[in-house]
Amino acid sequence: MNLRVVGANLIVSIKSFYREKTAMFFTIAFPIILILVFGALFMNQDNMSFDLCVQDLDYTGSSAQLVKTLELDGKFKVIKLDPAINAAQYTRNNKLNLVLMIPKGYEGSFLQRMALNEPNASVTLTYFYDPSSISVFMKMQILNSVFAGINQNMSGNPPFIRSVETSALAKKYRFVDLFIPGIIAMSVMTLSLFGTVNVNTELRQKGVIRKLSTTPITRTDWILSNILYQFIVAVISTIAMLLVSYAVFRVRLQINAWLPLFIVLDVFAFVGIGMILTRFVKEAQSAAAAANAISFPMMFLSGSFFPLEMMPGFMRTIARILPLYYVNEGLRASMVFDDQMAALRYSAIIGVFAAVVFILGIIATKWEEVR
């Protein structure tokens, strides 16, 4: 290994990256865009509020009180509909996913039950809904729970089963706090994998590798400079992501020695996979497709975006054999939960994986006879 040669190669890679402005912008901007979009979507998950169209055909003090109850805890922002219009027709025409209709006679039935103690007096509220809508069932579920509460209050008996929420964690974490380590892991993976595959296949296809094979640069020099370059790009990207996360979402993450360690292991693991891919895929375009085929399932299945609990059982098993899962969980353990033992465990697993694929990558990298 010759450090002067490694340095020369590193300078060329960094200059090429810096001068390719569009590629540089997207390399840094893509994970930031993901953070901004997902962070904004889920930042106020606890205070989520839905629009709810209500048609009050009764138009009495009692029905108005019911509407007020729906608005009470902020779950719904009520939009009142004219009683004269056809609710079903209106729902269809205006592409609404739910209209709640309070029927005429609501107050009469209410008084019968409350004042006259008539047990059979009841009222039926109608949901006009679009079953193809994803959020409509959540809205109906919330409405049902509000109505169940009202029914229970009217019965006058205290509830038998009660529940109390106590967080098992020392402090309350927001979605965005858990999301950022996943995005860092995913970004470093894509940078290392695509960086290795694209650069190597392109240079091989153009004949640059063949020219380099007639110089004293060795395979080790080349691979080491590639690793260093990927690590520098990964660090720049991670710093940019963290700055945006702190500035926009005020995330509460712990930055310690585990972060660079997991970045290094992430880089080694996916540069190794990239080197193995480069060996078997000849054309630059097919290499990018192959890298996509590996990275896309990995980013969705390994819990970078979604909690693993949302997945069916067999997919959770799959997640546990994916290397990115251990980087995700390791970064969360160190940056969010401050769980040193878990971080150590995850780093050991991804460390062994990185070592194995990196050695295989070195073996797979052909340097001398390139065709």
Next chain:
Amino acid sequence: MTKEAEHTIEVEKLTKRYGELLAVNDISFNVRKGEVFALLGPNGAGKTTTVEIIDTIRTPTSGKVTLLGMDVTKKKHDIVPRIGVLPQGFSSFDRITVRETLQYYSRLFCRMNTDIDGLIGLVNLKDKTKEQYKNLSGGLKQRLGIAIALVNDPEVVFLDEPTTGLDPRARREVWKVLLSLKKRGKTVFLTTHYMEEAELLADTVAIISKGKIIAMGSPEVLIESNANYLVLTLRPVDEKVLKIVRKMGFEPVHDNHKDIKVTVEHTDDVRKMLNTIKDAGASLLSLDVRKPNLEEVFLKLTGEALSNDPAGEVAE
């Protein structure tokens, strides 16, 4: 002088197979120190495979290749710092400038004192030093490739088809650079399918066809020994001349719309033909007598044309 000192390259019974394909078939030759050696042949003849085995990019199937007194299959790391290579279809890093590219390759050879400006001057790229590689024309890229091949002041320079794909003007520019290399006394191993290139630059030409070397020697010797005839080009006023020449027993062929080409064995034949034309009252607009060139030698030896792409005029 010992054999090793005299011969920079020694190739002995070299064979290379790619599966069923026999790319190089049991060839042997030597390259003397300080000479320009051209391996001439059409596409697919085995030129690149041969040069890439000698300059250590590839490994042979069998045979022995010695470069600078060392076995190329065993001493790659000792050989590489002492040679310069312009591989076929050379390319470099798109966004790196001419000067930076030369500095980069110089660092790969761990050379602290490479005369980058001297190299830039040699390949005439002084006004392009800050230009990125991707913005250079084909000819400029090749000239930069030649400069890169010289960053380590090599004892032997390998140039694999240095002018293929270039227009005639760019090709002449590259030839100028190669002629200056020749003047510096470098041992140059050149592969080409352009006749003019080999004739202009090479001290020794080896003609390769279908993996075999079929003739070797200086261009003059090759022509002398393989094409012992004269080529007469006549531009007649009318069709009468063609009939006269045929009647004399020669086999004239139309060279283009206006000229007739006749192959004759002796200068006497030329005199006889001109007298007969004059006696018959026919006349000529022009007349040219010349020795055959390498193209014709190649055609005679292999029965196939070297290249459909004319190399263009020689610079001088």
